[in-house]
Amino acid sequence: MSPTPASSAAPSALTRKLAVFTTLTRAEEARLERLQAQRRRHPARTELLHEAQGDHAAFVLQDGWAMSYKLLADGGRQVVDFQVPGDFLGLRSLLLRTSDHNVAAVTDIVVAEVPPRELRELVETEPRLAMALLWAASRDEAMVVEHLVGIGRRSPMVRTAHQVLELHQRLRLVGLADDGSFACPLNQYVLADALGLTAIHLNRTLRQLRERGLMTFRKGRVEIHDAPAMMALAGFEDAYLDQRAPRPS
């Protein structure tokens, strides 16, 4: 939770992520950092963007976790996706007249507000960065699709394992996970609302995964004990995450 100043030498998580898609020049990196100069904090468990609101803004998450979700008339909640550092928040709603979903902070977070006109300017003057941003947006959409498939056609245990593996991969991409574990601030209610389960049933599912020696999810930390078995169980193919081989130099 230490907000690095934009002038810092350390690249932002967004820069790290886009560097996987393409090689970035010094100038492009600097431009990306400049785009994220305007930082601010936002407290845990509060809404950052609301569906109804008309004035849109997009953010880049710098630190902490967020989630996007929709609420139903009957009080139900469906979490559409989680966001980790380097991810955009509310990007899609820049173009639609009204934002179609809510975004809330899971933990205390640090975001960089990206004014629409600055983004447009960047797109017009830096075509390579524009392509990289489109790649990131396509990847986000592919994750939503994979999520849809999971809820529609995978069993609770398989889809839970899948979700965990996806988060692990995403965090590794921005340097926030090691080989076998990662910090995960989600509680079982939130995760259940993402997986289309009740918290109670998720709890039992997690227990089964634990008893099979596959993984543990406890006290803000996920430990993956048997990654190959998890991947086999989940039918996890990371092609949709488009993890390209790191470029030479």
Place this chain on the structure above:
Amino acid sequence: MSPTPASSAAPSALTRKLAVFTTLTRAEEARLERLQAQRRRHPARTELLHEAQGDHAAFVLQDGWAMSYKLLADGGRQVVDFQVPGDFLGLRSLLLRTSDHNVAAVTDIVVAEVPPRELRELVETEPRLAMALLWAASRDEAMVVEHLVGIGRRSPMVRTAHQVLELHQRLRLVGLADDGSFACPLNQYVLADALGLTAIHLNRTLRQLRERGLMTFRKGRVEIHDAPAMMALAGFEDAYLDQRAPRPS
């Protein structure tokens, strides 16, 4: 099923759709039609794009219905979205290294192949059209999100009604539905795979909707008998479809 020549006076479905988002000049309309000049047919029940394949192409659907879906190891299928005239096919996979889903023709279809470089050229020279295309892409993504919410948190009857209402709205936008009904070539197996149900249970669900006097789904045609009651049941809010008021002139 009559493929109109690109030089025809009648605007393509894509043009009709984008004209809802913004006012198009004659020149822009012409440019859009030119983009879709290269037309070809594709037979029903055959694959147009496959996940594994590396060479990507994007298409604009001119006539007929298509669907995008993913297959699972256990033989399951999840239909992610249906496409109707005016919709893009395989647009997202232009940026990801490998296409992450399959696209198949539901009926005999006519598509226009959009070469990646022509699309890039259009984006660079026609910023207003580029914005309109991004709007369409955002709308597509919003539909996937809504679909996810339905499968995750809505009951089978509610989500079935919701899907039907969405298709109705989409078809109206391109002039393919009247107020109370539309031609729908989907069979119950395909629709069930979209809704995350078995075909058997969908059949019973459709019967309930029929017995309640809400709608009938039969012989390739959907009749909506009580639209207000359907919308109330489904909790249908069309904001995510971003149906803007038609522009003056």
Place this chain on the structure above:
DNA sequence: CGGCACGTTGAGTGGAATCAAGAAGTGTGG
């Protein structure tokens, strides 16, 4: 200490899947 958020477990129920079978409609070839 009490209150609260979060996690855990048990018992019972309901609803969607599964298994099984048949009806209705369509196309094809003898």
Place this chain on the structure above:
DNA sequence: CCACACTTCTTGATTCCACTCAACGTGCCG
């Protein structure tokens, strides 16, 4: 013209999984 295959739709009986309701544990914080 009819027999046959095939697709699509429909219904019934049964099973099982995930939800619901209820309760209790645990750790944290005021």
